[in-house]
Amino acid sequence: MPVLMQARRRDERHRAATPLELFFDLCFVVAVAQAGRQLAHGLAEGHPGHGISGYLMLFFAVWWAWMNFSWFASAYDTDDVLYRVVTLVQMAGVLILAAGVPRAFAHSDFTVIWFGYLVMRLAMVTQWLRAAHGSRGAERRTALRYALGVTVCQIGWLGLLALPEHDIPWVFVVVGLLELAVPALAERERQTTWHPHHIAERYGLFTIIVLGETIAAATLAVQSALDRNDALDTLLPIAGGGLLLVFAAYWIYFAVPIHLHLRSNRQAFLWGYGHYLVFGSVAAVGAGIEVAVAESFGRAHLSAFAAAACVTVPAALFMLTVWLIHSRHQKRGPAQQLVLPVSALLVLACTFAGHGAVLAAGLVASATVAVGVTLASRQGTALVE
Known part of the structure; x- marks a missing residue:
């Protein structure tokens, strides 16, 4: 029974x-x-x-x-x-x-x-x-x-x-x-008894899964290009930049213990709904890397600038959304608060780098993590971006 x-x-x-x-x-x-x-x-x-x-x-x-x-x-x-x-x-x-x-x-x-x-x-x-x-x-x-x-x-x-x-x-x-x-x-009359730590863990685990799918999509794109062209000099910057973006996204997202912020339904709903953009942008980065690989070998019907934007726009959206709904609640002072918004703008600027955009965006994302770690250690706050 x-x-x-x-x-x-x-x-x-x-x-x-x-x-x-x-x-x-x-x-x-x-x-x-x-x-x-x-x-x-x-x-x-x-x-x-x-x-x-x-x-x-x-x-x-x-x-x-x-x-x-x-x-x-x-x-x-x-x-x-x-x-x-x-x-x-x-x-x-x-x-x-x-x-x-x-x-x-x-x-x-x-x-x-x-x-x-x-x-x-x-x-x-x-x-x-x-x-x-x-x-x-x-x-x-x-x-x-x-x-x-x-x-x-x-x-x-x-x-x-x-x-x-x-x-x-x-x-x-x-x-x-x-x-x-x-x-x-x-829930206007009574709120359900969701568990803050459990919810934070569930969202974190799904973020990891989507990041993994992004890596898988990018790997298949690079593998397919290698099978047809064997052009490592073209593929390595895209693959390396994509990997840096995914690694930085992991670090940025898990920089703060977000369950401490989830105290009320209003806070939790805004945070939970905002993850539509978080999850969607991470998955779109993988699709963008596929497009960048295809364009670099002339197999896409779009310009180098547009192909770069397929990666930089979702990457910047991820940074900005994570800051807005997730990271800013644990930041101290204007320096820490500005790291992610400024980095999002710099990632967007990388679009103008053409075929080097993915690598440039990856380097910006890596620098974002490095700056965040430095600021956090100086101010004695959490580990991170």
Whole structure:
């Protein structure tokens, strides 16, 4: 018999991510990889509008499904048989969604994606209904509001299948805003008991996974170019610069113990929602490196400047977003506060370096870490950028 699903304590000691949560995250790597690959193809083929808009929409679907599960698990993870089975069903939905990504990009056919999302969301509704069954009073009403909100939004996503292709972006904007509003509406009477350290760890682990996917995408691009051209003098600066960017991104993100900042729902929601840009920009850097490699060998329909921007713009966006929602809460004085915003501008300036842009951006990112470490050691603060 399954146990009653009751809220876990927010001050629970030694709370950590479970193996099931890590397995859940790995399934999302497939979806992230598919979205990044399609973004790279769209940019390389000279269709930036189609590539970027499609990427933003599909990455939203991936990120939002992951985020919903992560916050629910932080509050209600029972790790019993029923909980595990329903979570595995959600993972199956992620893989179905990932399989539909190429069709959605190429033909604006969202049927497979919608069905995969349906599987994920119905499983999520089941979890919330189970939480409502094990709760009473305001907590029960909160769980029921979540179940209703998720259901209504899933119905709204039918617009992807029923409306003409030119209306699809509007469906994403409207229903996406409704999705973002569900937590605020559901928790207006009572807040769920998410665990700050657990949530911070979950986001950190997903950041590592996305960084890993970026490295994998860049490695495949370099390998493919080597197989065709064997031009190390062209590839090494791009590969080296990309690696420096990823290493610096890791250092910058994990510079501060962010769980100390997550004290209220308002702080946590702003921080959590902001990670759409954090995760999305990191994954886009990998796609940008693919484009830079393709352009350097004349296999992309865009200029060297545009190819450089495919790397520098998401890298700068990552730095600025991490500073805005994450790092600035632990910084002391104007010098530490200015490191990331200034570095983001310098990374953007590297766009004008043409074929040397990726290496230049990597060197700027490395210098950012070095300056941050120096300032932190002088002021006796945390380790970092």
